[in-house]
Amino acid sequence: xxxxxxxxxxxxxxxxxxxxGALVLTACGSDDNSGSASSSPSAKTTAAASxxxxxxxxxxxxxxxxxxxxxxxxxxxxxxxxACPDVQLNYQSSSSGEGIVAFNQGTVGxxxxxxxxxxxxxTDSKKICAGGQGINLPMVGGxxxxxxxxxxxxxxxxxxxxxxxxxxxxxxxxxxxxxxxxNPGVKLPNKPIQAFHRSEDSGTTQNLGKYLGAxxxxxxxxxxxxxxxxxxxxxxxxxxxVAAQVKQxxxxxxxxxLSYATAQSISxxxxxxxxxxxxxxxxxxxxxxxxxxxxxxxxNDLALSLDYxxxxxxxxxxxxxxxxxxxxxxxxxxxxxxxxxxxxxTASDEGQKVLSGAGYxxxxxxxxxxVRAAIATLS
Numbered sequence: 001x002x003x004x005x006x007x008x009x010x011x012x013x014x015x016x017x018x019x020x021g022a023l024v025l026t027a028c029g030s031d032d033n034s035g036s037a038s039s040s041p042s043a044k045t046t047a048a049a050s051x052x053x054x055x056x057x058x059x060x061x062x063x064x065x066x067x068x069x070x071x072x073x074x075x076x077x078x079x080x081x082x083a084c085p086d087v088q089l090n091y092q093s094s095s096s097g098e099g100i101v102a103f104n105q106g107t108v109g110x111x112x113x114x115x116x117x118x119x120x121x122x123t124d125s126k127k128i129c130a131g132g133q134g135i136n137l138p139m140v141g142g143x144x145x146x147x148x149x150x151x152x153x154x155x156x157x158x159x160x161x162x163x164x165x166x167x168x169x170x171x172x173x174x175x176x177x178x179x180x181x182x183n184p185g186v187k188l189p190n191k192p193i194q195a196f197h198r199s200e201d202s203g204t205t206q207n208l209g210k211y212l213g214a215x216x217x218x219x220x221x222x223x224x225x226x227x228x229x230x231x232x233x234x235x236x237x238x239x240x241x242v243a244a245q246v247k248q249x250x251x252x253x254x255x256x257x258l259s260y261a262t263a264q265s266i267s268x269x270x271x272x273x274x275x276x277x278x279x280x281x282x283x284x285x286x287x288x289x290x291x292x293x294x295x296x297x298x299x300n301d302l303a304l305s306l307d308y309x310x311x312x313x314x315x316x317x318x319x320x321x322x323x324x325x326x327x328x329x330x331x332x333x334x335x336x337x338x339x340x341x342x343x344x345x346t347a348s349d350e351g352q353k354v355l356s357g358a359g360y361x362x363x364x365x366x367x368x369x370x371v372r373a374a375i376a377t378l379s
Contacts, residue, residue, distance in 0.1 A: 148246065209223070
């Protein structure tokens with residue numbers, strides 16, 4: 001297994017992941033299930049600004065999966081179709097689990113997933129990828145924000161054990177002693193905690209589970225799976241569904257990508273990692289954690305291993321990387337040109353540049369160079 005050297009990766013990544021302090025979410029920030037086909041006049045007016053190389057790409061391209069990348073995908077589809085009007089691209093925002101199922105059933109050209117393919121999913125993909133298999137291409141990163149709605153509390157710090165107990169229904173009230181200890185001087189109300197989680201298989205859920213499993217082992221004993229494992233709490237569909245509930249319900253807490261918190265002005269928890277100061281969920285701080293990632297896949301499979309236990313100053317530890325899942329070989333001839341053209345665009349400097357303003361983090365340069373090389377070999 002080939003691993004990138006940590007220091008080298010950090011050096012290149014920090015340059016590539018510089019982001020502006022202001023996170024500006026674009027207007028296309030909803031997480032509905034209507035897909036992302038962007039043939040609207042507004043998309044075509046940006047044609048001159050897009051440098052996507054269309055090649056022989058044409059026809060309809062269907063894709064589905066991760067809702068975490070929905071806001072990024074909206075931007076990508078808009079830019080790509082402005083330059084390549086002969087392609088009708090529709091990305092169905094659902095969940096990572098549903099995207100992988102659709103990919104392994106052969107109904108989409110590629111899928112989005114917030115977790116790399118499992119070994120059994122790779123095996124299943126070989127039935128669709130004639131002579132090849134599905135591979136993981138990291139395309140967008142970012143923080144999983146812990147959003148909360150607690151009237152009168154504008155700043156909140158939690159650590160991994162306390163988060164684990166909240167989501168595991170062990171801490172049930174906002175004025176619990178453990179929360180008070182992390183927030184001296186904050187007037188916490190005697191109010192029940194209403195914790196929200198995803199109702200469907202979700203890579204965001206799995207990444208939160210990986211974080212809690214790595215940092216709060218005594219309090220979170222569940223395997224990191226896409227299905228929510230803990231008792232209690234309330235379920236909502238998609239990141240947008242969880243965010244909407246947190247926005248509406250006083251006393252609530254939930255998890256979703258930063259872009260959803262930014263879009264709805266939802267307060268987010270600072271995480272006490274053991275660093276010099278609690279760490280806020282921002283693209284810049286997530287970038288510092290992603291910069292320490294190592295490539296765990298082999299060949300053109302670029303699955304990453306993230307360090308959820310980081311205590312580096314300013315490194316936000318609850319992060320995810322969304323992969324585009326594609327066949328390395330055996331792609332359908334009718335859609336292969338469009339798949340390659342679109343993925344080349346998302347991995348391009350232009351495609352990665354749009355991420356920062358939407359609350360995401362670009363993929364580190366050293367890794368993204370390998371992504372581009374892998375896309376070029378898709379057949």
